[in-house]
Amino acid sequence: RKRSQFPRATFGGTQDFSENGNLSPKYEHTSRYFNEIGFTLYGAVLTFHAEDLGDSAFEGVGGFSGSEAKQKLLEQYATEKPGEPALVTITLAIVSTDVTHNPAFVQHVNDNAITPFAKQHSAPGVKFTVHYVDSDGCPNQFDLADQYLWISGQQERHGIRMDWGLNCPCHGKALSDPEMGAAKAMVAGEQLKHSEDD
Numbered sequence: 001r002k003r004s005q006f007p008r009a010t011f012g013g014t015q016d017f018s019e020n021g022n023l024s025p026k027y028e029h030t031s032r033y034f035n036e037i038g039f040t041l042y043g044a045v046l047t048f049h050a051e052d053l054g055d056s057a058f059e060g061v062g063g064f065s066g067s068e069a070k071q072k073l074l075e076q077y078a079t080e081k082p083g084e085p086a087l088v089t090i091t092l093a094i095v096s097t098d099v100t101h102n103p104a105f106v107q108h109v110n111d112n113a114i115t116p117f118a119k120q121h122s123a124p125g126v127k128f129t130v131h132y133v134d135s136d137g138c139p140n141q142f143d144l145a146d147q148y149l150w151i152s153g154q155q156e157r158h159g160i161r162m163d164w165g166l167n168c169p170c171h172g173k174a175l176s177d178p179e180m181g182a183a184k185a186m187v188a189g190e191q192l193k194h195s196e197d198d
Contacts, residue, residue: 006047011118012132013046015109017101017141018180021187040101041183042094043176044114050074050086052128057090057121091179092117102140103147115158130161137166 006012018041048057050073055066062069077086094109118128131154137143143166154162 006132007130008049009052009126009128010130010132011046011048011052011128012134013044013114014134014176015042015044015106016135016176016180017042018176018184020099021184023187037097038099040096040099041180042096042105042109043180043183044092044094044109045176045179046090046092046114046118048088048090048118050077050088052123052126053088054121054123054126057088091176093180093183103142103144103150106141106147107150110162111157115154115160118160119158128160130163133162133164135164135166142166 020038020040023037023039050070053070055070057066058064058069058073059066060069062072064072073088074086077084092113094113096105098105115131118131122128135142141147142164147164151162151164154160
């Protein structure tokens with residue numbers, strides 16, 4: 001329901017950590033053992049009303065300018081789904097060598113990536129008022145006192161109230177999991193590629 005029936009000037013999303021991965025140099029056996037770099041992916045799959053987003057959010061989609069891509073999307077919704085809200089889903093994948101999956105990282109990503117993204121790409125005259133979030137109830141990441149205190153201060157800090165629900169069935173079932181799985185598969189694929197220059 002949160003992903004399809006939220007009011008204008010609000011947005012929703014599903015957030016979760018992906019399992020950690022490793023980056024290794026190719027064809028360097030000693031380095032491969034000693035120089036592995038651990039990384040984590042934090043996925044935020046965000047949903048907006050298309051009308052609430054500025055042209056910058058659509059820049060390059062389908063090879064069109066932002067304004068053209070947005071107009072084509074709105075026209076497609078009007079034709080194929082008349083009367084339904086035109087919703088846009090955007091995935092932010094945050095990569096970090098911080099592999100501890102703690103609430104400080106969750107807060108850092110929201111304060112410095114997700115909220116600024118929404119503000120930067122809002123349409124002229126649109127001021128987002130609520131960010132609806134779903135996550136699982138992991139007590140080391142989301143379901144703890146420090147997190148609740150931080151959530152309670154979002155209105156004062158950013159002007160956007162945060163409504164955070166702990167009812168997301170993750171571990172392969174939430175929207176962020178397949179998105180981050182695909183991203184990690186791309187990383188693994190790149191590491192397996194080789195050329196004569198390697």
